[in-house]
Amino acid sequence: MNDTQSFRPAPLPTPGRWRRFACMLYEAILLFGVVFVAGYLFDTLTQSRHALALRHERQAWIFFVIGAYFVLCWRLGGQTLPMKTWHIRLTDADGGRPPLWKAVLRYLLAWPFTLTGIGFVWSFFDPDKQFPQDRLLGTRLVSTR
Structure with a gap:
């Protein structure tokens, strides 16, 4: 390696499926509170x-609030609270934070893949063990341990 080439660290490993599943369960528990507060706010404002x-309208509002939660967390630090707990981070192909459009599109694509279970099954056949929305957008879930 000559002096003009920059040093590139090895890519971070992909977290295991059980760790990602545990993170999803923790995320569901946390989202219960987010949805409760969003529903309370909606009912209060609309009487x-x-x-x-x-x-x-309530369903659209809750869909928007959950999306804002995920997109803001992914854009600001690459992690939600459960992702921090389980040492998982969302990165772009270059290892940085994904751009806003990728975070929004990832949220939208995650719904059908997650609700049908296709995303989790897909990870068994994906060479990098990534979810289909990550494969399509060039993002990655990486282990931060």
Whole structure:
């Protein structure tokens, strides 16, 4: 290696599937609180007194709030609180934070892959053990241990 070439560290390893699954369970518990506060705020601001009143607007609001939570966490530090606990970080192909458009698109793509279970099954066949939304966007989940 000559002096003009820059040193590139080895890529960080991919976290194991069980660690990612545990992180998803922790994320679901944390999201319960986020959804509760978002629902309370929605009901207070709209003076909604029935669960079926403004149902579609409520669903859109909660979808937006959950998206804002994930996108902001991924953009600011690459990690949500459960991801920090389980030492997992979302990175771009170059190891940095993913741009805003990738974070938003990753959130949107994660819904169908996660709800159907395809994403988790996909990781068994992916050479880097990544989820399909990460493969499509060039992002990676890496271990920070």
